[in-house]
Amino acid sequence: MSTAIHDTRNSSSAGNGVWSSWNGLVKHRYERYLSPATEEEIVSAVRDASRIRAFGNRQSSADIGAGTETLLDMTGYNSVVAEDPDSKELTVESGMRLSTLIRELESRGWCVPCLPDIDTVTVGGALATGTHGTAGDGHILAEYMVACRIVTADGSIRSYGDDDTEMMAALRCSLGLLGVFSTVTLRAHPLYYLRVVEEPVRDEVWLRSYRRWLEEHDFVRILWLPHTGYGQVILGDKVDGDTQVRERSAPRYHRHRREVSKLLYRIAGRFPRFTVTANRWLRRLFFSSRTVTRGTLYGATVTKSRGSTLELAEWSVALDRFDELFSELKAQLDSSANGAWAHIPMDVRFLRADETWLSQAWQRDTVTVGCVTRNPQRADEYEAFDLVEQIFLRYDGRPHWAKRFRAGRSELSRVWPRLNDFIRLRRRLDPGGRFLNGYLRHIFE
Numbered sequence: 013m014s015t016a017i018h019d020t021r022n023s024s025s026a027g028n029g030v031w032s033s034w035n036g037l038v039k040h041r042y043e044r045y046l047s048p049a050t051e052e053e054i055v056s057a058v059r060d061a062s063r064i065r066a067f068g069n070r071q072s073s074a075d076i077g078a079g080t081e082t083l084l085d086m087t088g089y090n091s092v093v094a095e096d097p098d099s100k101e102l103t104v105e106s107g108m109r110l111s112t113l114i115r116e117l118e119s120r121g122w123c124v125p126c127l128p129d130i131d132t133v134t135v136g137g138a139l140a141t142g143t144h145g146t147a148g149d150g151h152i153l154a155e156y157m158v159a160c161r162i163v164t165a166d167g168s169i170r171s172y173g174d175d176d177t178e179m180m181a182a183l184r185c186s187l188g189l190l191g192v193f194s195t196v197t198l199r200a201h202p203l204y205y206l207r208v209v210e211e212p213v214r215d216e217v218w219l220r221s222y223r224r225w226l227e228e229h230d231f232v233r234i235l236w237l238p239h240t241g242y243g244q245v246i247l248g249d250k251v252d253g254d255t256q257v258r259e260r261s262a263p264r265y266h267r268h269r270r271e272v273s274k275l276l277y278r279i280a281g282r283f284p285r286f287t288v289t290a291n292r293w294l295r296r297l298f299f300s301s302r303t304v305t306r307g308t309l310y311g312a313t314v315t316k317s318r319g320s321t322l323e324l325a326e327w328s329v330a331l332d333r334f335d336e337l338f339s340e341l342k343a344q345l346d347s348s349a350n351g352a353w354a355h356i357p358m359d360v361r362f363l364r365a366d367e368t369w370l371s372q373a374w375q376r377d378t379v380t381v382g383c384v385t386r387n388p389q390r391a392d393e394y395e396a397f398d399l400v401e402q403i404f405l406r407y408d409g410r411p412h413w414a415k416r417f418r419a420g421r422s423e424l425s426r427v428w429p430r431l432n433d434f435i436r437l438r439r440r441l442d443p444g445g446r447f448l449n450g451y452l453r454h455i456f457e
């Protein structure tokens with residue numbers, strides 16, 4: 013480990029030559045910390061470094077953002093570069109925050125119709141990891157990228173567009189391994205409004221109904237609540253911009269959900285069986301009312317503020333295997349026979365098949381299931397992560413690249429048949445492994 017020679021941030025997590033992920037679970041020493049403001053500065057940083065990783069807002073759980081001698085903080089590279097009103101295309105620098113991108117799009121009457129439930133991530137970080145939302149249009153965010161410029165390991169700049177089908181399919185979700193995204197062009201859709209209804213539904217009912225909901229609604233998300241027999245179902249329907257909706261808010265005390273969860277799961281950290289009680293109390297307090305809201309996809313469905321008291325995993329499975337998988341998952345997680353005391357909620361979302369080589373939805377309609385612990389410092393002991401992973405692997409599940417998982421190259425290449433093509437391409441573009449860190453080397457070298 014060596015000490016920093018350059019540190020442009022005051023943040024204690026990045027100071028003193030130690031890079032830290034948002035919740036403090038991944039830490040690395042570094043030698044050079046650069047904050048490029050231009051494409052030329054990205055180029056010279058890559059040329060000068062023997063090992064380099066670019067990162068955005070450090071909100072990934074997997075060890076994919078640092079671990080190299082030089083680090084490139086992309087967050088200061090964040091302007092709008094160009095727009096084309098006819099095709100609704102906006103070109104931005106990749107360090108732009110997603111919240112800023114959305115504001116830019118909405119101010120033009122545009123939107124990206126599938127948003128993750130977090131707006132603090134950077135565009136580059138979200139694209140690079142296959143970050144996604146849920147149905148209606150239901151694609152990973154990177155599917156809306158129609159062109160990009162990347163800085164490759166030899167320090168050259170390359171441009172790709174929709175015509176470069178194979179290259180774009182590899183690049184869209186590429187973890188910064190093929191190059192650093194410089195500018196990216198997203199093709200937007202017309203802005204729309206949703207009427208969103210959220211209410212608790214018994215497991216057997218939502219399981220019977222979700223396929224129909226996917227046909228009938230423009231937004232479908234289920235926050236599954238293990239040990240309670242319920243899921244909090246969130247359904248959205250497009251409405252005209254001037255349609256009035258009789259809104260119904262959650263009780264005011266709901267804004268304390270995070271603190272109450274934190275408190276209950278702190279107790280559960282010491283007495284794991286208490287998780288069952290905690291989940292039931294949380295359901296009664298915070299997941300028992302019906303709310304109705306109206307807004308844009310961003311306004312009505314994306315969480316705007318977050319603490320860093322979480323650690324996340326997420327797995328996905330083909331839509332046509334979900335029922336079978338879920339009955340096993342529910343039986344295991346609701347049981348007291350194993351040590352997997354799962355915290356709530358577990359986020360169930362839906363993606364349409366795509367052609368992006370490393371997308372969770374590569375060539376299959378997909379259901380994603382999140383798994384969280386509210387005690388991030390005890391994440392290594394949280395058995396639900398391991399149990400969920402084992403079950404999903406039995407059903408050819410794929411992990412989220414940015415989140416926590418243990419599977420190695422052999423398991424991953426079985427569920428991502430293009431992984432070996434990706435590795436060959438990576439070796440061609442970066443023969444010296446300039447963009448690899450220790451974690452990524454195990455999978456991609």
Ligand SMILES: Cc1cc2nc3c(=O)[nH]c(=O)nc-3n(C[C@H](O)[C@H](O)[C@H](O)COP(=O)(O)OP(=O)(O)OC[C@H]3O[C@@H](n4cnc5c(N)ncnc54)[C@H](O)[C@@H]3O)c2cc1C
Pocket residue numbers: 034065066067068069070071072073076077078086106107127128129130132133134135136137138140141142143144145187188189191192193194318322324412414415
């Ligand atoms: C509370 C929370 C909620 C979340 N919700 C969702 C969700 O709803 N849906 C979902 O899919 N994911 C979700 N995520 C995961 C999140 O979207 C990803 O971890 C995302 O990558 C974080 O973006 P970031 O800017 O922090 O990137 P970082 O974590 O800083 O970087 C992620 C990866 O992107 C690479 N990278 C960053 N910038 C560039 C660039 N310019 N060029 C090339 N590579 C680059 C990095 O090298 C790294 O490999 C959530 C995470 C948290 C913590």
